[in-house]
Amino acid sequence: MNAPRIPLAALERGTPFASRHIGPDEGDQAKMLAHVGFGSLDELTAAAVPEVIRSTTALRLPDARSEAEVLAELRALADRNQPLHSMIGLGYHGTFTPPVILRNVMENPAWYTAYTPYQPEISQGRLEALLNFQTVVAELSGLPVSGASLLDEGTAAAEAMALSRRVGKVRKGVFLIDADCLPQTVAVIKTRAEPTGVEVVVADLSEGIPAAVAERGVFGVLLQYPGASGAVRDPAPVIGQAHELGAVVTVAADLLALTLLKSPGELGADIAVGSSQRFGVPMGFGGPHAGFMAVRDAYARSLPGRLVGVSHDADGRQAYRLALQTREQHIRREKATSNICTAQVLLAVMAGMYAVHHGPEGLAGIARRAHRYASLLAGGLRAGDVEIVHDTFFDTVTARVPGRAAEIVAAARARGVNLRLTDEDLVGIACDETTGREQLAAVWSAFGVDGALPGIDALDERVPDVLPGRLLRTDAYLTHPVFHRYRSETAMLRYLRTLADRDYALDRGMIPLGSCTMKLNATAEMEPVTWPEFAGLHPFAPADQAEGYLTLIRELEERLAEVTGYDKVSLQPNAGSQGELAGLLAVRAYHRANGDSRRTVCLIPSSAHGTNAASAVMAGMKVVVVKTGGDGDVDAADLRAKIERYGDELAVLMVTYPSTHGVFEEDIRDICAAVHEAGGQVYVDGANLNALVGLARPGEFGADVSHLNLHKTFCIPHGGGGPGVGPVGVRAHLAPYLPNHPLQPAAGPATGIGPVSAAPWGSAGILPISWAYLRLMGATGLRRATQVAVLGANYLAKRLEPHFPVLYTGPGGLVAHECIIDVRPLSKATGVSIDDVAKRLIDYGFHAPTMSFPVAGTLMIEPTESENLAELDRFCEAMIAIRGEIDRVGAGEWPADDHPLRNAPHTAAQLTGEWSHAYSRQEAVYPGTSTPDEKYWPPVRRIDGAHGDRNLVCSCPPVDEYDS
Missing domain, CATH: 3.40.640.10 (Type I PLP-dependent aspartate aminotransferase-like (Major domain))
Known part of the structure; x- marks a missing residue:
């Protein structure tokens, strides 16, 4: 019997890149969906994502291409650059x-x-x-x-x-x-x-x-x-x-x-x-x-x-x-x-x-x-x-x-x-x-x-x-x-x-940080960054020597605009904070151009990212805090009261969507409409865009401006704390007020706010990463990635909920792309702190989730779409085992001041010294399912932060200290 014929076109396509970017395969997705209680990703999306924000049309992006094809396209763009020997200086x-x-x-x-x-x-x-x-x-x-x-x-x-x-x-x-x-x-x-x-x-x-x-x-x-x-x-x-x-x-x-x-x-x-x-x-x-x-x-x-x-x-x-x-x-x-x-x-x-x-x-x-x-x-x-x-x-x-x-x-x-x-x-x-x-x-x-x-x-x-x-x-x-x-x-x-x-780092294991989206930074996306045709170009080189770069920049701007529903995007801001500042300055310039110089009030929910308020101050605005309700949503009554109170002074509402608490708010359209009716603008913080791409567009459900974190949703790596890129997207009426640059007219409108970064396109050298990500994934892959990110968060929430309360959920008990688990009741009962839990995760081979944000004493967990089911389960098993350890402390089995959580993390050096703890060496360094061949050994024990703050040393210590 002959083997079934596979069409040549299918063989030529090969394995789509999206299946390598997305960790759980179809079988694993089915298991996760069953645990959450849904039959398909589309069913989960329909239940988790409010209908009022969902896009009705697919993203108009070029079809996904293979890694080899995308690298060839990037090579062709690179070849259009002319990295002449630069003696420009500046x-x-x-x-x-x-x-x-x-x-x-x-x-x-x-x-x-x-x-x-x-x-x-x-x-x-x-x-x-x-x-x-x-x-x-x-x-x-x-x-x-x-x-x-x-x-x-x-x-x-x-x-x-x-x-x-x-x-x-x-x-x-x-x-x-x-x-x-x-x-x-x-x-x-x-x-x-x-x-x-x-x-x-x-x-x-x-x-x-x-x-x-x-x-x-x-x-x-x-x-x-x-x-x-x-x-x-x-x-x-x-x-x-x-x-x-x-x-x-x-x-x-x-x-x-x-x-x-x-x-x-x-x-x-x-x-x-x-x-x-x-x-x-x-x-x-x-x-x-x-x-x-x-x-x-x-x-x-x-x-x-x-x-x-x-x-x-x-x-x-x-x-x-x-x-x-x-x-x-x-x-x-x-x-x-x-x-x-x-x-x-x-x-x-x-x-x-x-x-x-x-x-x-x-x-x-x-x-x-x-x-x-x-x-x-x-x-x-x-x-x-x-x-x-x-x-x-x-x-x-x-x-x-x-x-x-x-x-x-x-x-x-x-x-x-x-x-x-x-x-x-x-x-x-x-x-x-x-x-x-x-x-x-x-x-x-x-x-x-x-x-x-x-x-x-x-x-x-x-x-x-x-x-x-x-x-x-x-x-x-x-x-x-x-x-x-x-x-x-x-x-x-x-x-x-x-x-x-x-x-x-991510090459060791999952970094499940809520709000930070630590996902795959694919090698194919990273490779072109060091090509000399991209790396060797001076930012003030003549524009006709940068045709490849300028084409890549234009296409990336257009594709990010399509993803977000905005009309125009500027790639100049070289961090999310600078994107926030640029967006708020655009709003300020818009109001002033309309003769509304009194509009200086920026409404910000109490749960917002701290940079929101800081950026508003930098933009010359007065910050007014809006209450957050017990369900994590913006307090609609307080918002309306603040809108009524400030009236003609209202410049903008800054809101994160999905919320900082990891929930899709049902009334976001009504919130936007109320602000617009009062003459204000709506700024949607793009930090959580990984829950929206391919499902909803901020520019369609009422937002006027957003910054995007390319180092989160669009795969530029965090680099240990940078680089980042924070482009700003706006609707057409704000486009005249995007950043520009005195040395490069093509970088922005003549009516713009001026530059927010030293270079015309900010950190242009890493833009090929996001360009490649969009090209590799295509519209279908991007949508699937978002759905799997939401699935992963809900899977973790369901698995952990019997052991730790999940603090905020939306309709049907669902979360968006991240979930918050509450450790405060356990801390109150046992004395085990959120720090203890975070440090103990190191012994289990994990980086801790985001601690105490937006609520003190909690962990905000974001698995992303790139972690496979085995890694998600390994994390859940570690957290469940830690809950068991907390219970042993609470039961008095271990002393309150001498247990594995309080002494975590444990180093290899501890094993060779005298051991006088109430728990064994095995329990200290190989907890739960940890095995020696997988072990990550932290180089130091818990660090005394207060000592460092009191005795500030910020350069290499003296030689005698170094040698000792």
Whole structure:
């Protein structure tokens, strides 16, 4: 009997990618559905998702394609980019990513699939790597306290402005910016300043602060060192003058230059900001890159963003953690002074490892080489009678060629080099780690001076370096052993492996974090990010050299608009918090354009993400909190009362949908209609979009604007706490007020709010990931993924409900894509805390779910669609076993102060020491169904957070501590 014939078309299609992205296969889905009480995914969807929000039409997206086909499409797009050798500068430079870092960090899922290190016991590897980064920034900047990275240089400078206003002596006055600062930084600061009532003044400070400005009062000053033009000036006189006026001084500095130049701290600066991009992180058409901020000791506890600190564990061993965690600004909600809720961890790790790889001597050598090329470049131009504007510079030369600038830039481009067209008379030329003799020859040729020059070696004999002697650095930096121990690739490889082994990421097991959507980051989606045609492009390269990128960006914008039901999407915001800010600024601009400047009230449910309130404050709005009902829904009566009370002042309602409690609210359309009737707008926070894609569109059920978390729903990995992308989608009436960019007209409307990120399309370098995800899944795959995410959450809720109360449910006892289990009654009865449960999960081989958000003493669990049934069951069995352990504590079988939960997590070192606990070693480290061959061993025991907050250490500890 012949085997049944399979049609060729079916064989050609192969296995659809969606079946690899979605964990449970059809058989497992059937088992899960049976447990939840439904016969199909469609039946579950009909019961769980309110009919009033469900879309009636399928998504209009291209059909799904295979991984090979999508990679071929991306290759064709990449081939349309022209990554010419960039000498544009302006804060973005060519760099060599050491292959050992490229392969073992950037391309390694042990690093890129990790979550923010809120569970520090299982994050010691990346916390140490971030401590290295902080040490590099602190020591090069000459300031003692550095954060664990910010989003980019522009937003770091804007955060410095806000910090200066907050901690300075001058209550009013202006924020003064030197005219030689990066233009994109100036533009971001202006965007951020205007809604908060800060006046920004840009002036030439080369001769000091103008008297007319000083008379008005100055609360903060921003200087660029070296300047955007390349000039290296001594900032100390301006810093001294600013301090006499009571101003706080920020220096935006180039880390590579600081290996040769005196540090901002030594020169008197209070704050240093900048980008670590040129420390081995590709330009990526603008990002992602790790911005940085370092401050004086006095400002340490006001620093925005994250700070890695040193503490100790229960055995007194040195251990790392996020210090001052309650200082994360968004937790302060409407009292926030910043909305920063994320970092650029993966890129900070790369930059820190670049410094570990090269050491101080290697970094200084790279800097000297770049400076030497710039000196020779300028010497050759001078020999050809070209005027060089500045006598002292680091790596960037500005040449004055009256009326010929465009002609010269075009000539250089024809020779394979991009220069900066400053204006019709000035050309900027930046040298970097990748500059070679070929590029110097091309530039000289473009200027038409090559025929009159001696050879480069002859020029090298007679052209001096031009860094000013009084500014040369004399102090030692990066003296810690970590920057000297790993010179060979073997040593570096093993160091990276050691750190990765201390961490828990998605390559080990499920990270069931509610609100954070830790799902598959497919290798096929990740692969194109490091292709040089995507990674090697400068964000201000001519648009016709980025045709592939611009096509990819346009298609991704259009497909995200289709998914969400909006009319227009901007991809510029490089974090969810920045997307929130952009959306609220668009709403503000819309009201002002309509003459409704009184509309400044932002209504926010009490259960909302903390960034919502913080972003509203940053957008110049007044936050009014709306009550949340006992069922987790917005209190409709209180909402209507607030709408009536604020009337003509109402600007916007911010609401998360499904709710922060993991429930589809039935009356969302009515809520939107009530706000619209009062003249307000509706902002739907897109954090929970993984429960909607393919089923419902916010733009159809009443929302006007949303930000989307591409690092959640659309598969950009969390990277240990960043990178993220937070695009903003709007309906047509808000589209004129999306972000734009002064250096790239195509990035947004001329009527826009200005840039919210330093680069025109934010973190463009990782947009191929989401583009690929949408292309691989197609409309059918996306819808199925959402349905399985909802199924997984309901399966977990049903399995755990007999053991832990499920706090919020919708009709039929169903949840959306996540569920909240309540530990508070057990804690009250037994003394076992939510922390105890979270740490005990480590012994079972799991990362804990989201703790105490949005309700203290609870766990919010989101399985996502990517976890298979075996992993879901393993988690349920662990939680059920933990409930049994809690019962043993409650029954008095174990003492209240000595049981496996209170002492969790348990390390391998404990097994070899004296054992005096009331439970066995076996119960400690191999609980439940754990087996030795699957065991993840945490490197430290429970960490003392209070000690770390009281004794703040945020850079590599002294050598004696390190050795001990």
